[in-house]
Amino acid sequence: MALAARAAGVTEFGISDHLVLPPNPVVAEKASSWSMKPEAFGEYVQEALVVKNDLQGPEFQFRIGVEADYFEENIDSLKAMLAKYPQLDYVIGACHYAGDFEIDHAAEDWEPLDETARKRVWEIYLDKIRGLCQSNYCDFVAHLDLPKKFGARLPESLKSRMEQILQAISQAGVAMEINTAGFDKPCREWYPSEDILRQTVDLGIPLLVNADAHATSQVTRYFTEAREAMRKLGVAHVCEFSQRKCRQILL
Numbered sequence: 743m744a745l746a747a748r749a750a751g752v753t754e755f756g757i758s759d760h761l762v763l764p765p766n767p768v769v770a771e772k773a774s775s776w777s778m779k780p781e782a783f784g785e786y787v788q789e790a791l792v793v794k795n796d797l798q799g800p801e802f803q804f805r806i807g808v809e810a811d812y813f814e815e816n817i818d819s820l821k822a823m824l825a826k827y828p829q830l831d832y833v834i835g836a837c838h839y840a841g842d843f844e845i846d847h848a849a850e851d852w853e854p855l856d857e858t859a860r861k862r863v864w865e866i867y868l869d870k871i872r873g874l875c876q877s878n879y880c881d882f883v884a885h886l887d888l889p890k891k892f893g894a895r896l897p898e899s900l901k902s903r904m905e906q907i908l909q910a911i912s913q914a915g916v917a918m919e920i921n922t923a924g925f926d927k928p929c930r931e932w933y934p935s936e937d938i939l940r941q942t943v944d945l946g947i948p949l950l951v952n953a954d955a956h957a958t959s960q961v962t963r964y965f966t967e968a969r970e971a972m973r974k975l976g977v978a979h980v981c982e983f984s985q986r987k988c989r990q991i992l993l
């Protein structure tokens with residue numbers, strides 16, 4: 743991934759695998775197919791350090807990150823775990839679960855849900871995002887409107903709740919990503935959607951662009967479009983992270 747990024751002309755690159763510290767056996771079972779085992783986290787950081795030592799240079803900055811799921815039940819354990827690794831440059835806060843429901847796993851998971859049930863997923867999800875940003879464990883929030891991935895848009899009646907979440911993010915002083923992966927998903931737009939992004943900018947929440955690449959061909963996907971959209975919204979800076987500190991750089 744790092745070599746692909748360097749070949750694509752990227753001068754600063756961050757790797758961030760998934761970390762799910764499961765709050766119960768059901769989530770543990772589900773997460774085992776797509777996330778590292780929590781006990782492998784140390785090994786992951788060590789491996790990233792090896793690559794960093796190999797590739798880091800004046801032309802290429804290598805950052806070590808992790809995308810860590812938020813669960814109210816064990817957030818203190820997660821924070822203790824993350825604190826053991828000062829080598830981390832950034833932590834992405836994410837929610838992939840609403841209860842035991844896997845939000846972004848498969849369209850088939852959503853199919854049996856009627857409108858009320860879909861709205862309920864959104865409500866649980868937004869409550870979790872509020873908890874996430876108030877927990878002070880992450881540097882930026884991942885794919886803010888993820889439940890739309892397979893087409894279940896944010897219900898009209900929850901738009902004001904989303905606005906409150908943005909206020910909470912702003913007050914918590916965490917940044918937010920424009921996650922361009924959404925363009926390749928059934929929702930066919932990035933996370934968050936244009937109207938949420940506009941409110942994010944209005945609130946002065948720091949932004950960055952993340953390809954959420956899961957393959958070497960994706961390391962800079964839709965970066966040109968994202969930059970264009972940010973310029974149109976009057977965004978002049980994006981953030982970069984080093985040792986859990988955010989620095990604003992020119993877009």
Ligand SMILES: [Zn+2]
Binds near residue numbers: 809836838884885
């Ligand atoms: Zn994610």
